Amino acid sequence: MRSRSAAILLLLLALLQTRGVQPQQSCGKSLGLQKSLQQAEGLGVDEAAECLRQTIAAFPDSHEVHGQLFQLLRSAGRSQEAAEELTRALPPSPKPNTANLMTMIAQAWEAAGDETKAVSAYKEATALAPRSEIAWYNLGYYYMTHGDYDSAVPAFLQSVEIDPKFGKGHEAAGAVYFGQGEEETALPYLKEAKELMPDSVNALLNYANALGKLERATEAVAAYQAVLDVEPDHPDAANKLAFFAAQACDWRDYNANFKRVSKILRDDLANNRTTKLIPFNALIFPISLQDQLLIAKSHAAKHDGIKHFRHLRGRGRGGSQLKVGYLSADFRDHPMGRDISNIIIMHRRHLVHPYAYAQNPAHEKHDGVYRERIQEYTEGFRDINHLSDFDAASLIQSDAIEVLVDLMGYTHGAREGVLAYRPAPVQVAFKGYMSTTGSSYVTHLISDTPSVPPEATPYYSEKQVYLKPVFVANTHPINHEEGRSLEGNPATKKEKLESLGLNTTDFVYACFNSLYKVSPSIFDSWMQILQAVPSSVLWLLEEPVEAKVNLCRHAERQGVNCSRLIFTPKVELWRHIISKSRADLFLDTPLYNAHTTAADSLWATVPILTLPREKMASRVATSLVLSLGMPELVTRTMQEYTQLAILIGKAHWPGCRKCPSAQLRKKLHKRRLDEKHNHMFDIDRWQESYETSLKLLREVGKNGGHVVVTR
Helix, strand or coil, X not given: CHHHHHHHHHHHHHHHHHCCCCCCCCCCCCCCHHHHHHHHHCCCHHHHHHHHHHHHHHCCCCHHHHHHHHHHHHHCCCHHHHHHHHHHCCCCCCCHHHHHHHHHHHHHHHHHCCHHHHHHHHHHHHHHCCCCHHHHHHHHHHHHXXXXXXXXXXXXXXXXXXXXXXXXXXXXXHHHHHHCCCHHHHHHHHHHHHHHCCCCHHHHHHHHHHHHHCCCHHHHHHHHHHHHHHCCCCHHHHHHHHHHHHHCCCCCCHHHHHHHHHHHHHHHHHCCCCCCCCXXXXXXXXXXXXXXXXXXXXXXXXXXXXXXXXXXXXXXXXXXXXXXXXXXXXXXXXXXXHHHHHHHHHCCCCCEEEEEEECCCCCCCCCCCHHHHHHHHCCXXXXXXXXXXXXXXXXXXXXXXXXXXXXXXXXXXXXXXXXXXXXXXXXXXXXXXXXXXXXXXXXXXXXXXXCCCHHHHHHCCCXXXXXXXXXXXXXXXXXXXXHHHCCCCHXXXXXXEHHHCECCCCEEEEEXXXXXXXXXXXXXXXXHHHHHCCCEEEEEECCCHHHHHHHHHHHHXXXXXXXXXXXXXXXXXXXXXXXXCCCCEEECCCCCCCCHHHHHHHHCCCCEEECCCCCHHHCHHHHHHHHCCCHHHECCCHHHHHHHHHHHHHCCCCCCCCCHHHHHHHHHHHHCXXXXXXXXXXXXXXXXXXXXXXXXXXXXXXXXXXXXEEC
C-alpha cells in the first residue's frame, strides 16, 4: 500500500514537471523589483495581487508597482479593493512624491462609483503637489466628466498657469468653455492647444469646430484642412470642410470636396457605420434621395437598442380631446417659434389639448414673447432641457400624449433619443427638417404632393400626411400685418434706396436665402441673367462676409462687375417684409429652396422663380407658389429657369403695368388675400385641415398608411 502511494506521488510530480510548473520564488526584495513585476504578469489575479503586495512592501516608493496593482484590480472589476490596497500603501505622512499614488487612489474610487472619496483624493493630490499641472488637470477632468463645469474651469486654468506650455490644459479649458456655449472665450485656449500640440488631431479638430460654431467659415476651412494634413482620411474633418467651404461660397475645390464626401459616405455605408455626414448638412449637396435616406437611416440606427415604451390600445379614441405634444428647441424668437406659437394659440380646445416639451432652456435675450405665449396657451409646458432622453420620454408618456409632433428632425438641438423610446403611439415630423428621419420611431411626415410626390415615397421611412393643397403653415398675416398694406403696383410701391445701390431704373433680382444654399451652377445662371439684362442688379444677404468676397470674385471672373451684386445685412423683424418688397423677382436656389424666406417674399408680393429637384428641401418653394395658383413660376430645367428670368427682366421698364413682372406681382398681390386662392396664408382653413390630420393619425395609429386631407 505504501509503495502504491509512493508511485502515485511520483506520477503526480512527473505530470507537474511535464506541464512546466516550477516552484515559485517569493516576490519582493529577494526577487528584485523588475523580476517581481514580470512574475506577477504570469499569474492569476489573486496570486498576482499577492505578489504585488509583497513587492510594494519591499519597494514602497515605486510608482510602477502601485500602477500595476491598480490596473490589475481595476481590470478585474475590483476597483474598491484597488483603492483600499493603495490607501494602505500610503506612508503615515504623505509627501509630494506620493501625489501620483493619491491620483491612482482617486481613479480607483471613481471607477468604484464613490464620488465623495474620489474628489477628496483628487483634491489631496493637488494639496500634496500644488505645483503639478498634471494634478490640477486630473482634478479638472474629474469635474468636467461629472458635469461640474464651474469647478472644472479653475482647475484647468491653474494647470496652464503652472505650465503655460501644457497643451492638454489649454485644450481642456477651451473644451469646457465651448461646451457651455462660450465659443469666443474658448477660442484662444483651443488655438494655443493646437499650436502647442500641432500633431494632435483632437486639438486641431476642437479648434476647427469652434471656428465653425462662430461661423468663421474661411478660417474653419483652413483649420479642417490642417486636420486633414495630419490625418488625410479623417471623415469628420473632410465633411465639415466641404460644408464650411459651401458656407463661404469657396468653390475652388467644390467638385473635389464633394467627391471626397461621397467616398466617405460610400465607405461608411459599406461598413455599416454611422455616417460622419450630418443629415442636415447633406441637404446642401447634390446627393440623391436614396442616399439621403441611407444617411438618415445610419444615424437613426444609433438608437436601435432602445426598447420602445408600450401604449394602451384605444387610449383617447372617440369624442375625447386629442392630446398633442410639440417637441422643439425653438420655442423662442425664431421662425419656428413664431409660427408654432400661433398654431398652439389657434388650437380649438374642444378638439385638441396641446402640450409643449422645450429642449431649449429659457433665455431672456433670445426668447422674445414666444416662449411665454406657448407657456400660456398649452395645457402643460415642460422644460426637458435638463432631463435625460429616458426621463424626458417618460414625462411625455406620463402626460398620455397621443400624437407627438417633432419640430426638429436632424437640426441643431434635436433630441432623437427622446423619440427613440416612442413615448407617444404616433410620432410625426413637421416643418423643422424637410427630409426623412430614416427611423422606425417617427411614423409620419407632414407634407403635400408637390413637396413629396407619390413616386418619391419609397425614399422616406415615414408614411406621408398629405395636407392639400399646401402643408406649410404660414402665419404671416398674424406676425406681419404690415404686409396687408403693400400695393400690388410696383411703380407706386417701389422706393428709391440709394444706400443699397437700388434705384427705380434697375430691375432688382433678389435671393434672400442663406448663402450656403447657393451652388456654383445656380450662381453661373445668375451671372448669365445679369449679363443678358444690363439694367439689373442682384440683391443678396451679406453674411457671412467671406461669402461676399468670394461671390464678388466669382462674378468678376464671369465678366460681371461686383457693383451689380448688392449685399445688405438682415433688418429688424418688424420691417423686413417691407424691405423685401422692394425686389422685383426672387431667384430661388434649387438644391435647397427658400422655406420661411419664400413665405416672407410671397407675403411681400415678390414672385419667386423656382426649379424643383428630387429632395423635399428642394421642392418647398414649388409647393408654396402652386398653392397660390401660380404654376408659371415653376420651371423644369436650369435653361428654362435662366431664360424665364431673363425674359421677365428684359421686358420690365420703370412704371410698367402690363409687363410680365408687373402682371406677376399684381396676380400675387391679389391671390395672397382672396378666399379662392389664398391656401398658403389662410391660417384658419389650414388649421382646420391640420387638426383633421391629427385626429386621423390617432385613428390610423402607428401602423397606418398615408393620410390625405383635402380642404
